[in-house]
Amino acid sequence: MPIFQPSVAPLPEGISLRGQTAIVTGASNGIGTEIVVQLLEREISTVILAVRNVPKGEATRESLLARASIKKTNPNAVIKVMKLEAEDYDSVQSFTRTFIAEHSELHILMLNAGISIPNRDIVSGGHEKTIQVNYLSHVLLLLELLPLMTETAEKSGKPTRITWTGSRMHGTSVLATGKKPLKPGQTVLGHFDSKESFSSFQRYGDSKLLCLFFLFELRKHLNGDKVIQNSFCPGMIDTGLSDVYPIYLRIPVNIVKAARARPVEVAGWVALHAAVVAGPESHGQFFGDKKIVDPAPYVTSEEGQRMQKMLWNETIDEMSKFITIPTWMKKV
Template sequence: MLGQPKVSPLPSDIDLSGKTAVVTGASGGLGLETARQLLQLKCSTMVLAVRKVSKGEACAKELREDPSIEANHPTIKVLQVDAERYDSIQAFTKTLKEEVPKVDILILNAGINRFNFERSPSGHEATVQVNYLSNVLLLVELLPYLETSAERSGSPTRVTWVGSRMHDLGEGLSKKPPTGPILEYMDSAETFAKFTRYGDSKLLCAIFVFSLAPRLDSKKVILNLVCPGMVSTNLESDLPQPLRFLVVILKVMRARTVEVGGWLILNAALVAGENSQGKHLGDKEILKKSKYLQSETGLKVQKKLWDETMVEMKKLATLPSEFH
């Protein structure tokens, strides 16, 4: 069937008064809509984490003037972060910890889908840098702060990472895992596969969450992933024109609105319980791990990715105990 299952709105009794939320990639699409819905639920402080501050400020103005939000008089801050750069992640997390007393909800939404091989300033392939490595560094830098936030608020800080079912599609890593170092393989122009790179980057995210979550105290931090399905956003903007046209046509026939996508992200962040710790939600259901991820090969890849990623993170930050 071409369409996607219908999705019900969020429960009507959610009240986020006194809560602080951070949304990355918040200057458009799912990020902006998720921020809007959080504010409609009376979130008191919203941090829009954006690459272009001018665009972020325009979004903040739009949100402040939204009739469904303005009566609540929220504080809306705009902080700059460029997920292609490690130093920008470090500057962002430093500023956040200095200027925002606590964070109750963190939505890791920023992502790209590059069709051509490009390197980030760190030397890593850009899609892997933005979708995976920079999010890992962000968690490394923020985890003690998120745990302290939970102690202050008396409830777990919620971290929801926007993932994708595409991590298990096609002939990507889940079908042909590398025999050597994973990050080195992902950084090679020779092994770059344009049609599976986005899904492969999301596979790295899922594997990392599966590794980190068991190390977390669920009374302090609940970390999960969610795939909101195909949503009408501009994620395909980096694709070549002919392919972009095909994706747009498919979205017209099949895609959910950003409003529905926002419901699904916030269901994972606000409604899903402690049992969602370390789980991947597809729409509102917890997805079963693929046979590959449960296999001996998949478990070896999971350990190898964790070890390689920690070597990378040690170059950049002091690792909290959960990452040892």
């Protein structure tokens, strides 16, 4: 890992999202808030802050409305806070039901909410918390909203966009490093739910590997003519993601961040490049900064491809508990 990260150019001038509606998960802090800021500065008409903590989301909303750049460029924007507890499937479905009842269009879905916690925790759905929040709940959200996004694309004549906040850390997963491979007969989700697979510093990378596996398999089944889907890594960004770590872990992480982390504005440039600048060629692709890049070698290896297919089939089984699986989403 180099000490200094390369510079990233700002977004081009003249981007206007007037008339569009966006959802940003994890919008009350860090990269999520910055994505919202930059969407609003580019004249988006409606943006939904999908947040776990509604009072915090409302405080974020008030700060956005008071921001000089937003007052100047987008004084009539609709900014709405909606509850989305990503560790709970019921909350995801409540969110989507409410959104669909109140909105007839959705142009941009930013799957950004994510956690990186030092301890293993099993949530109500039976899965390990980081995997649930960063991967499974976002897949359910995507599948629930995809029909509306397809309809929106048909109305407008332009593809809608789904963009995941990813990470180069997918290459540090316990699978990618070979430190904790699946046992014979074990499922991918079962592996990550087990105590034996949990590694504090690698669990975030584990979750981002699953997101990338899903994206790469999805592009084989669903083209991007109606909904373009991609993922980006903004590099190391100065956010509070590591604030939940105990002090003995937080201090070294913060030292590294002080030396090399980018300001959060850069993450917004990278995110919006993937979500509104890059074209159809970005469907099913992974961005490192603002360039399409290859994933970690494990992903395309024979073993990685076997894991990708297993995860796809297991994800279909998991989602079928809550929704009718779309016809294009076939097992492999």
